[in-house]
Amino acid sequence: MTFRTVYKMGAVDEQLTGRIERQGGRDVWSPRLVRGIGPELSDRQKLACAFRILARDGFAENISGHITWQQAGDYRMLVNPWGLWWRELSASDICTVATDGQVLDGRWDVTPAIHIHTELHRRRPDARVVIHNHPYYVCLLAAVGRLPELVHQSGTAFVDDLRFVSEYDGEVDSPELGAALATQIGDASVVILANHGVIVTGPTLEEATFRGQGAGPPCRAGAARRRQRGRQPDLDLRRRRAADGRLQRGGRTARRRVADGARPLRRDAVWCL
Ligand SMILES: [Zn+2]
Numbered sequence: 001m002t003f004r005t006v007y008k009m010g011a012v013d014e015q016l017t018g019r020i021e022r023q024g025g026r027d028v029w030s031p032r033l034v035r036g037i038g039p040e041l042s043d044r045q046k047l048a049c050a051f052r053i054l055a056r057d058g059f060a061e062n063i064s065g066h067i068t069w070q071q072a073g074d075y076r077m078l079v080n081p082w083g084l085w086w087r088e089l090s091a092s093d094i095c096t097v098a099t100d101g102q103v104l105d106g107r108w109d110v111t112p113a114i115h116i117h118t119e120l121h122r123r124r125p126d127a128r129v130v131i132h133n134h135p136y137y138v139c140l141l142a143a144v145g146r147l148p149e150l151v152h153q154s155g156t157a158f159v160d161d162l163r164f165v166s167e168y169d170g171e172v173d174s175p176e177l178g179a180a181l182a183t184q185i186g187d188a189s190v191v192i193l194a195n196h197g198v199i200v201t202g203p204t205l206e207e208a209t210f211r212g213q214g215a216g217p218p219c220r221a222g223a224a225r226r227r228q229r230g231r232q233p234d235l236d237l238r239r240r241r242a243a244d245g246r247l248q249r250g251g252r253t254a255r256r257r258v259a260d261g262a263r264p265l266r267r268d269a270v271w272c273l
Contacts, residue, residue, distance in 0.1 A: 118175060
């Protein structure tokens with residue numbers, strides 16, 4: 001049999017035709033040898049590098065966003081301070097916080113939005129690193145309420161690993177709200193929050209950082225594809241227009257239901273800092 005992968009609109013289908021001649025995947029497409037960076041880095045140094053790498057790639061919006069890193073079995077987390085740009089972070093800026101957000105070590109303050117992270121760490125053994133920020137192209141998709149269509153091969157890394165969360169209060173500043181958000185996130189590793197940004201998780205700092213970088217091209221391609229469709233209405237838009245027509249014929253209850261569904265989530269300027 002011959003194993004081949006067929007890329008379709010927004011999905012990847014595997015077809016078996018004849019004898020399997022090559023397997024592909026990570027076993028084939030990984031270098032046998034990689035060059036090290038030279039010096040051994042401390043965890044704080046590694047985390048500072050992750051912030052700068054992602055900031056360089058356009059992942060960070062001004063001083064928003066956070067990365068937390070919690071080792072398995074440890075109640076403490078490393079996190080960036082509140083109020084510094086990702087691109088300027090140094091190892092000495094990294095803070096250590098407890099799961100309740102209390103700063104245990106560090107010279108800066110930490111955002112109350114730390115609870116976006118604490119409950120994911122608590123519920124997901126695989127989520128040792130949690131990254132959150134507002135990359136521009138993710139924000140485009142978050143604004144229209146859509147996951148990116150996976151229209152380029154780089155997006156295949158995220159098949160069945162993307163989720164869109166549309167129901168939450170926005171200000172996730174308590175363990176209870178963090179837990180509710182974590183429930184909606186489930187086991188996904190790349191999550192777009194409606195009218196907001198993205199959450200990326202990973203078992204290691206390296207994998208989470210790479211995954212955060214890797215989510216950029218599929219989101220850019222997905223957002224660009226939506227623009228290429230121009231003025232042709234998609235299915236949901238046609239449905240909305242049909243709903244509008246029914247509303248004009250009466251029914252305050254139906255009007256309120258549609259209005260609730262279309263109402264943007266509250267977007268305070270401070271919720272993610
Ligand atoms: Zn945010």
